[in-house]
Amino acid sequence: MAITHVPISPLPPERFRDLLGERYEEVAAAVDRAGEVLGGRAVWHLNSTAHGGGVAELLQSLLAYARGAGVDARWSVINGDADFFAITKRIHNRLHGWPGDGGELGDAERAHYEETLEANARELAPTVRAGDLVFCHDPQTAGLVSPMLGVGATVLWRCHVGMDLPNDIARGAWDFLRPYVQPADAYVFSRREFVWAGLDPEHVWIVPPSIDAFSPKNQDLTPEAVTAILGVIGLSSPDDATPAYRRVDGSPGRVDRRAVIDQQAPLPGDVNAVVQVSRWDALKDPIGVLRGFVGHGPDSAHLVLAGPAVEAVSDDPEGAAVLTEVRKRWAALPAPARERVHLACLPMDDISENAAMVNAIQRRAQVVVQKSLAEGFGLTVAEAMWKARPVIASRRGAIQDMITDGQTGVLLDDPEDLEAFGRACTELLGDPDRAARIGAAARQRITERFLGSRHLVQYLRLIEGMPSIRG
Numbered sequence: 001m002a003i004t005h006v007p008i009s010p011l012p013p014e015r016f017r018d019l020l021g022e023r024y025e026e027v028a029a030a031v032d033r034a035g036e037v038l039g040g041r042a043v044w045h046l047n048s049t050a051h052g053g054g055v056a057e058l059l060q061s062l063l064a065y066a067r068g069a070g071v072d073a074r075w076s077v078i079n080g081d082a083d084f085f086a087i088t089k090r091i092h093n094r095l096h097g098w099p100g101d102g103g104e105l106g107d108a109e110r111a112h113y114e115e116t117l118e119a120n121a122r123e124l125a126p127t128v129r130a131g132d133l134v135f136c137h138d139p140q141t142a143g144l145v146s147p148m149l150g151v152g153a154t155v156l157w158r159c160h161v162g163m164d165l166p167n168d169i170a171r172g173a174w175d176f177l178r179p180y181v182q183p184a185d186a187y188v189f190s191r192r193e194f195v196w197a198g199l200d201p202e203h204v205w206i207v208p209p210s211i212d213a214f215s216p217k218n219q220d221l222t223p224e225a226v227t228a229i230l231g232v233i234g235l236s237s238p239d240d241a242t243p244a245y246r247r248v249d250g251s252p253g254r255v256d257r258r259a260v261i262d263q264q265a266p267l268p269g270d271v272n273a274v275v276q277v278s279r280w281d282a283l284k285d286p287i288g289v290l291r292g293f294v295g296h297g298p299d300s301a302h303l304v305l306a307g308p309a310v311e312a313v314s315d316d317p318e319g320a321a322v323l324t325e326v327r328k329r330w331a332a333l334p335a336p337a338r339e340r341v342h343l344a345c346l347p348m349d350d351i352s353e354n355a356a357m358v359n360a361i362q363r364r365a366q367v368v369v370q371k372s373l374a375e376g377f378g379l380t381v382a383e384a385m386w387k388a389r390p391v392i393a394s395r396r397g398a399i400q401d402m403i404t405d406g407q408t409g410v411l412l413d414d415p416e417d418l419e420a421f422g423r424a425c426t427e428l429l430g431d432p433d434r435a436a437r438i439g440a441a442a443r444q445r446i447t448e449r450f451l452g453s454r455h456l457v458q459y460l461r462l463i464e465g466m467p468s469i470r471g
């Protein structure tokens with residue numbers, strides 16, 4: 001058992017000044033207050049992976065700005081064996097209302113879950129002090145709430161997943177988790193609809209997701225850099241331009257690694273591209289995207305399905321199986337369709353480099369899709385909207401908070417309706433003016449509501465609201 005303490009390099013919150021204009025005042029006031037509010041307290045964030053997925057993405061940037069604001073922010077990643085992550089993935093799927101692997105959540109699973117988290121708690125206990133604030137993220141760390149309360153910390157459980165209309169499967173997962181979650185000082189959900197029945201509303205906070213406008217994933221890239229990056233990873237034909245981006249700290253970076261790509265030929269420069277970037281997860285429905293695009297979508301456009309190299313995402317045991325299935329479906333396509341579909345597994349050896357790859361792929365897209373069957377966050381949607389790309393996404397989870405149908409994107413009422421999905425792609429590609437209008441409105445929406453600066457201010461308010469801090 002070994003907890004990983006993820007290094008955090010501070011970033012200056014002043015970066016937001018130009019972007020936010022007068023709205024930066026609120027951020028500046030929060031930065032001024034933060035030191036006083038927290039005193040000598042450390043603010044811990046506990047989760048189950050340092051890279052891959054939305055939570056890691058969020059922590060990477062938010063904690064860097066928190067450090068830049070003078071907060072002693074820390075990030076620790078718990079450890080567990082394959083059985084532990086199979087159990088927590090089962091809980092994750094069920095919180096989305098899906099049976100997942102169909103396995104049990106009984107006494108044996110509970111015992112293994114508790115045993116794993118007790119071992120993690122023993123490792124954390126010597127460094128977490130009474131008075132510290134501890135954010136436990138998602139089901140994987142819910143079992144740490146009580147041990148962290150036990151050392152005298154103020155503990156917040158942050159839930160990033162959920163469904164708008166919970167079913168019995170989801171309620172079953174709540175029942176499993178409730179004894180761990182209930183004692184927390186606060187429950188923080190991404191949207192009101194995700195809040196569980198039976199949690200004291202006095203302790204519930206709503207904090208929507210956000211993205212970092214300046215990260216390698218979202219920073220501006222020149223068209224030349226986009227083409228060069230796609231050439232290096234092997235998605236397009238190589239060219240002589242430099243595949244350049246800026247690292248998190250602003251220093252120059254360059255994409256050097258190839259991706260593992262299944263394709264008949266490189267993506268031509270002059271075709272429309274429809275892109276989905278996601279973990280290889282059944283709930284992201286990559287197979288549905290492939291089938292809907294090929295069966296009902298535009299005739300001449302290409303589809304890119306991109307995700308992380310599966311071995312890299314430690315808390316997601318199902319990735320390899322989903323990817324294998326997607327590859328099988330791709331290989332079985334008739335040749336003309338296969339030529340228009342590209343599968344890309346992006347190396348995760350260097351997180352900044354991986355982010356620059358995602359950035360370039362999203363910028364190459366004329367349309368970005370996120371056809372999730374269930375979705376908590378949908379950070380990929382925010383990322384594409386920030387890049388002024390028109391997004392077609394499922395009317396699920398927080399996606400609905402970002403996209404107003406027909407204005408800031410296109411919502412799919414029934415993500416399993418492949419015909420409607422294909423038609424939406426064809427229509428949007430066929431009307432570039434509408435696509436551009438939607439893209440511009442999308443960027444505006446993200447600027448106003450979904451940047452990390454808003455998230456940081458909300459976290460500070462939340463911390464100020466804790467009785468232990470109010471005194």
Ligand code: UDP
Nearest residue numbers: 053054057278279307308346377378379380
């Ligand atoms: N992502 C990434 N590299 C990849 C695939 C995905 O960095 O190869 C990122 C993606 O850009 C986004 C996050 O993983 O920031 C996924 O977050 P989202 O909320 O969309 O879904 P989750 O994976 O948390 O269910």
